[in-house]
Amino acid sequence: MTGTGRTPSPADLAAGNEEAEAFLRRTWSTPSGLLAALSTVDHKIIGRRYIATAFVFLILGGVLALVMRIQLAFPEARFVSADRYNQIFTVHGSNMMFLFAVPVMEAMAVYLVPLMVGTRNIAFPRLNAFSYWIYLAGGLLLWISLALDTAPDVGWFSYVPLSGPQYGAGKRADLWAQMITFTEVSALAVAVEIVVTVFKLRAPGMSLDRIPVFVWSMLVTAFLVILAMPAIMFASSSLILDRLVGTQFYNPAEGGDVLLWQHLFWFFGHPEVYIIFLPAVGIVSAMISTFTQRPVFGYMPLVLAMIATGILSFGLWVHHMFVAGLPRLGSSFFTASSMAIAIPAGTQIFCWLATLWDGRPVFKTPLLFIIGFLITFVIGGLTGVMVASVPLDTQVHDTYFVVAHFHYVLIGGSVFPLIGAIYYWFPKMTGRMMSERLGRWAFGLIFTGFHLTFFPMHILGLQGMPRRVYTYPPELPWAGLNLFVSLSAFILAAGFLVFFIDALRSFRHGPPAGRNPWNASTLEWAVPSPPPPYNFRHIPVVESREPLWMSGETLAVATGLRLDRRELIVSSVTSGEPEAREASPADSIWPFLAAIATSIMLIGSIFSPWAVVWGAVPVAITLTGWFWPKQTPEDET
Ligand code: HEM
Numbered sequence: 001m002t003g004t005g006r007t008p009s010p011a012d013l014a015a016g017n018e019e020a021e022a023f024l025r026r027t028w029s030t031p032s033g034l035l036a037a038l039s040t041v042d043h044k045i046i047g048r049r050y051i052a053t054a055f056v057f058l059i060l061g062g063v064l065a066l067v068m069r070i071q072l073a074f075p076e077a078r079f080v081s082a083d084r085y086n087q088i089f090t091v092h093g094s095n096m097m098f099l100f101a102v103p104v105m106e107a108m109a110v111y112l113v114p115l116m117v118g119t120r121n122i123a124f125p126r127l128n129a130f131s132y133w134i135y136l137a138g139g140l141l142l143w144i145s146l147a148l149d150t151a152p153d154v155g156w157f158s159y160v161p162l163s164g165p166q167y168g169a170g171k172r173a174d175l176w177a178q179m180i181t182f183t184e185v186s187a188l189a190v191a192v193e194i195v196v197t198v199f200k201l202r203a204p205g206m207s208l209d210r211i212p213v214f215v216w217s218m219l220v221t222a223f224l225v226i227l228a229m230p231a232i233m234f235a236s237s238s239l240i241l242d243r244l245v246g247t248q249f250y251n252p253a254e255g256g257d258v259l260l261w262q263h264l265f266w267f268f269g270h271p272e273v274y275i276i277f278l279p280a281v282g283i284v285s286a287m288i289s290t291f292t293q294r295p296v297f298g299y300m301p302l303v304l305a306m307i308a309t310g311i312l313s314f315g316l317w318v319h320h321m322f323v324a325g326l327p328r329l330g331s332s333f334f335t336a337s338s339m340a341i342a343i344p345a346g347t348q349i350f351c352w353l354a355t356l357w358d359g360r361p362v363f364k365t366p367l368l369f370i371i372g373f374l375i376t377f378v379i380g381g382l383t384g385v386m387v388a389s390v391p392l393d394t395q396v397h398d399t400y401f402v403v404a405h406f407h408y409v410l411i412g413g414s415v416f417p418l419i420g421a422i423y424y425w426f427p428k429m430t431g432r433m434m435s436e437r438l439g440r441w442a443f444g445l446i447f448t449g450f451h452l453t454f455f456p457m458h459i460l461g462l463q464g465m466p467r468r469v470y471t472y473p474p475e476l477p478w479a480g481l482n483l484f485v486s487l488s489a490f491i492l493a494a495g496f497l498v499f500f501i502d503a504l505r506s507f508r509h510g511p512p513a514g515r516n517p518w519n520a521s522t523l524e525w526a527v528p529s530p531p532p533p534y535n536f537r538h539i540p541v542v543e544s545r546e547p548l549w550m551s552g553e554t555l556a557v558a559t560g561l562r563l564d565r566r567e568l569i570v571s572s573v574t575s576g577e578p579e580a581r582e583a584s585p586a587d588s589i590w591p592f593l594a595a596i597a598t599s600i601m602l603i604g605s606i607f608s609p610w611a612v613v614w615g616a617v618p619v620a621i622t623l624t625g626w627f628w629p630k631q632t633p634e635d636e637t
């Protein structure tokens with residue numbers, strides 16, 4: 001209320017009225033208290049939560065990696081049993097892929113995309129809250145199963161018949177399959193939110209060719225999620241059906257097909273790699289541009305290369321099945337397409353190198369991680385081209401050569417850029433800088449530790465050491481390198497430790513960051529750090545691709561959004577012309593309750609098909625609550 005007792009109007013805000021701003025803040029903010037925390041739909045709060053949770057899963061998965069390395073350090077070690085080892089590599093791999101790598105990238109998008117496109121909240125914010133809770137439930141399911149010694153033990157790709165009713169005893173494979181459902185539901189929800197946010201909620205004037213490269217990367221990623229994830233959801237659900245109610249999808253004796261599993265899995269599994277890598281392309285482009293203080297070279301080629309990568313990634317999956325005995329001609333086709341994907345990847349690397357070459361790069365910690373990424377990812381790409389050839393793959397399939405290759409692309413291609421991204425956006429998210437000195441230590445340890453750990457695995461693989469073995473006899477020539485690898489893994493772990501200590505310490509004690517500490521060009525840096533609940537006091541009007549460099553402090557703005565209810569500008573898909581004002585939902589506890597009801601239904605269905613029937617009732621009730629019109633300001637039309 002203003003002094004005169006009337007509701008402040010958009011004109012008051014435009015006139016710089018403090019009370020009007022406080023009013024706007026109240027409209028958008030999340031009150032304190034547990035209930036409010038469970039009800040919030042603020043994309044920044046949910047995004048931060050999502051990122052923090054994903055990093056907890058990274059730590060847990062890293063601990064499992066160390067356990068494996070301790071076990072493998074010496075021949076015939078007895079640190080963990082064979083059965084435990086099987087659970088551990090399965091949980092490590094599944095956790096890293098489904099609970100860390102994909103969610104953390106989507107989490108970055110949840111936090112950053114609305115700020116980068118200049119809007120006040122993500123599209124479908126309640127779905128966003130739901131997606132976080134369902135993700136958390138899926139993660140807890142997997143980790144509790146490990147604690148109870150009943151974790152899945154069939155590898156992160158859970159091949160049938162090993163995971164089928166015949167060989168997969170107990171509920172282990174079902175737990176894996178249901179964890180998939182949880183994480184894919186949450187990933188699909190976020191993907192839909194991102195697509196709609198990017199297409200419909202952009203600030204006025206942000207035409208398609210002015211969208212930041214990071215936002216493009218998340219858009220392409222979101223499409224990959226939408227097109228790839230249903231395949232694995234179908235695969236895992238039919239696996240549960242085979243195991244629980246006696247369908248025969250994967251049983252050849254009854255007309256099913258074992259290879260169907262592999263096709264479905266890898267039709268998802270290969271694009272999955274790009275779901276993890278493409279966001280990194282966006283991260284790298286944003287950071288290289290900032291640290292050279294110039295637009296990234298080749299905006300168009302970069303964007304087209306990302307789209308090309310996205311499309312091509314659906315035509316490669318059979319390279320994971322070269323030893324499955326498929327027809328030769330088919331395999332040759334997939335060799336060719338696998339090699340072809342090096343072309344867009346090469347284009348991207350060329351654009352970045354050209355930007356660095358042409359600019360005067362400032363080597364702050366985030367950029368160090370990007371350089372680490374470039375080196376590591378190129379090596380991983382090269383071994384990728386090697387294993388794309390059938391004769392070589394036949395030789396090294398299921399050996400440590402492959403373990404080395406995929407950690408090079410996964411850690412090099414996404415964890416390095418991600419850590420760089422945390423150093424880069426941490427000031428925006430928390431209002432505080434991380435330490436340059438600790439950052440350099442973290443980089444040095446992670447980079448050296450990584451290469452010392454994973455490079456020798458190539459050699460172990462060429463020497464014939466198979467993956468997924470819990471130990472090996474002393475007669476084989478593997479012991480020395482294994483010990484070396486295990487010791488190096490601790491250097492790598494020390495690097496991560498420094499990073500986490502830095503993040504925790506800076507969260508409380510880091511020096512204040514200010515609005516735009518790196519002098520970056522995109523809209524998230526136009527708002528205070530951390531951003532206020534409403535993100536932008538006035539919605540910016542975008543006149544170029546680098547709005548903050550072109551307009552500086554004098555960014556043009558659009559006014560007129562109401563202060564007494566949450567409102568967004570809806571704009572046209574291609575040109576970003578404002579089309580309408582639209583209400584954005586208020587906080588609600590229903591998404592949380594709906595996630596609990598859904599979790600109970602999904603977990604119950606591991607044990608009885610009737611859980612789907614009875615479990616649907618509470619789900620329907622919570623959804624009814626969720627969508628019930630409440631006559632709040634947000635519901636006015
Ligand atoms: C942080 C350091 C890491 C170390 C030391 C490490 C080490 C290992 C080891 C020893 C294995 C099992 C080898 C075997 O017995 O077959 C493994 C498997 C795997 N790792 Fe990692 N890893 C690390 C991080 C990651 C990350 C960040 C990802 C993904 C983003 C990842 C994804 C995988 C996958 C998918 C598997 C395959 C699991 C399976 O065979 O089913 N790892 N890793």
Ligand SMILES: [Cu+2]
Binds near residue numbers: 269316
């Ligand atoms: Cu692949």
